[in-house]
Amino acid sequence: MGEVSADVVTLDLLIEARETVRCSPLGVINTPMIPWCQTTLPLNIDCNIHIKLENMQRTGSFKIRGVANQIGRQPKGGLFVTMSAGNYGKSFAYALKHFGSKGKVVMPETAPVSRSILIQSFGVEVERVPTSCLMNVVNRCIKEDNMTFLHSYDDLDLIAGHASLGLELLEAMPEPDVVVVCCGGGGLLAGVAAAIKLSGCNKTRIYGVEPEGACTMYKSYIEKKAVGMDTKSIASGLAPPFAGTLPFKLCQLYVEGIVLVSDEEIKEAVSILYSSGLVVEPSGSATIAAIFNSKIPELEGKNIVCILSGGNIGKDELTNFPN
Structure with missing residues (x-):
C-alpha cells in the first residue's frame, strides 16, 4: 500500500x-x-x-472486524488476493463468498494445513509458499491476474x-x-x-x-x-x-x-x-x-x-x- x-x-x-x-x-x-x-x-x-x-x-x-470494513468498501464481484497464515484468510474467504467475489489466499508453508482446507471450503484458492516468497507471489497475482491486493494488516x-x-x-x-x-x-x-x-x-x-x-x-x-x-x-x-x-x-x-x-x-x-x-x-x-x-x-x-x-x-x- x-x-x-x-x-x-x-x-x-x-x-x-x-x-x-x-x-x-x-x-x-x-x-x-x-x-x-x-x-x-x-x-x-x-x-x-x-x-x-x-x-x-x-x-x-477479530479479523472479521477489519474485513467487514475493508471489503465493504470494495466493488462487489471483484477479484482479490491476500496473504495470511489463517485467520485473516478465513475471514477474507468468508466475506468473498458472502459478496459473490473471487480470490486467492497466499499462505506460508508453516501454517497448519487444516486452515488451508478450511479456506478452500469457502471457494477461495490457496497457494502455500515459503514465508520469504509471500509478497513475490502476491505481486505476481496483481500483475498477471489483475487481482486487487487486500493487505491483512497494513x-x-x-x-x-x-x-x-x-x-x-x-x-x-x-x-x-x-x-x-x-x-x-x-x-x-x-x-x-x-x-x-x-x-x-x-x-x-x-x-x-x-x-x-x-x-x-x-x-x-x-x-x-x-x-x-x-x-x-x-x-x-x-x-x-x-x-x-x-x-x-x-x-x-x-x-x-x-x-x-x-x-x-x-x-x-x-x-x-x-x-x-x-x-x-x-x-x-x-x-x-x-x-x-x-x-x-x-x-x-x-x-x-x-x-x-x-x-x-x-x-x-x-x-x-x-x-
Missing part, C-alpha cells in the same frame, strides 16, 4: 468504521468481556482483569475496522488502566490503541505482545522504522515477515511498549486456557502468556483488559500442547 500518515486516523473515521462493522451483513458480534474472577484461571496478582473473548467472534477471530480500512474492538471495549470498561493486545503485523494493536487514545483515555497503558521468534514490531521500535525478519513461532498468526508501516506509526504514537513471550510460554497459556474451558489458539493466547509470566509491569490494583484474539485451533494442533 502507499504511504499513509497516522494523522488520517481520526476518532470520526474510527466511529464511522465501527458503524460499518456493526451494520455489516457479515454478522460481526459484540463479543463478551468477562471478569477473570468468573473463570478458573490462576492469578497471582491483586488486580481486576477482564478478558475480551474475540475467540467467540464470527469466523473465530491497510487503513482494515485498521479502522479493528478499532471497533477498542471502542467496544470502552463501552464495557470506560477507563481501563492497562490493555494487553497481541501483535503480529500490528493491525489489531494499532486499531485498538488508536481507538482508546483518541477517545480520551490518555492515562491508559497499552502493551503489544509478540513471540520472541517473530518480534518485528519490537525490532521496529528499536530501529525506529517498520522492519522485517525471518520469523518463526508456534503462533503463526503473529509471525508475518515484517511489521506494517501504518501500524508501526500508530503504535509509536499510542502504544506504551512491546513485550515478548516464548513459544513455551504460549504453549503453556493455550493449555491452561483449554483446561479452564477456553479454546484459544496460540496467537490469541500470547496476551495471557504475558500476564502469567509477569511481562506487563505495574498491574497491582489496576483495571486491566486482556484480549483473546482468536480461537481457531484444530484437534490436530491441540495434540502439540501439554495436558
Whole structure:
C-alpha cells in the first residue's frame, strides 16, 4: 500500500468504521468481556482483569472486524488476493463468498494445513509458499491476474475496522488502566490503541505482545522504522515477515511498549486456557502468556483488559500442547 500518515486516523473515521462493522451483513458480534474472577484461571496478582473473548467472534477471530470494513468498501464481484497464515484468510474467504467475489489466499508453508482446507471450503484458492516468497507471489497475482491486493494488516480500512474492538471495549470498561493486545503485523494493536487514545483515555497503558521468534514490531521500535525478519513461532498468526508501516506509526504514537513471550510460554497459556474451558489458539493466547509470566509491569490494583484474539485451533494442533 502507499504511504499513509497516522494523522488520517481520526476518532470520526474510527466511529464511522465501527458503524460499518456493526451494520455489516457479515454478522460481526459484540463479543463478551468477562471478569477473570468468573473463570478458573490462576492469578497471582491483586488486580481486576477482564478478558475480551474475540475467540467467540464470527469466523473465530477479530479479523472479521477489519474485513467487514475493508471489503465493504470494495466493488462487489471483484477479484482479490491476500496473504495470511489463517485467520485473516478465513475471514477474507468468508466475506468473498458472502459478496459473490473471487480470490486467492497466499499462505506460508508453516501454517497448519487444516486452515488451508478450511479456506478452500469457502471457494477461495490457496497457494502455500515459503514465508520469504509471500509478497513475490502476491505481486505476481496483481500483475498477471489483475487481482486487487487486500493487505491483512497494513491497510487503513482494515485498521479502522479493528478499532471497533477498542471502542467496544470502552463501552464495557470506560477507563481501563492497562490493555494487553497481541501483535503480529500490528493491525489489531494499532486499531485498538488508536481507538482508546483518541477517545480520551490518555492515562491508559497499552502493551503489544509478540513471540520472541517473530518480534518485528519490537525490532521496529528499536530501529525506529517498520522492519522485517525471518520469523518463526508456534503462533503463526503473529509471525508475518515484517511489521506494517501504518501500524508501526500508530503504535509509536499510542502504544506504551512491546513485550515478548516464548513459544513455551504460549504453549503453556493455550493449555491452561483449554483446561479452564477456553479454546484459544496460540496467537490469541500470547496476551495471557504475558500476564502469567509477569511481562506487563505495574498491574497491582489496576483495571486491566486482556484480549483473546482468536480461537481457531484444530484437534490436530491441540495434540502439540501439554495436558
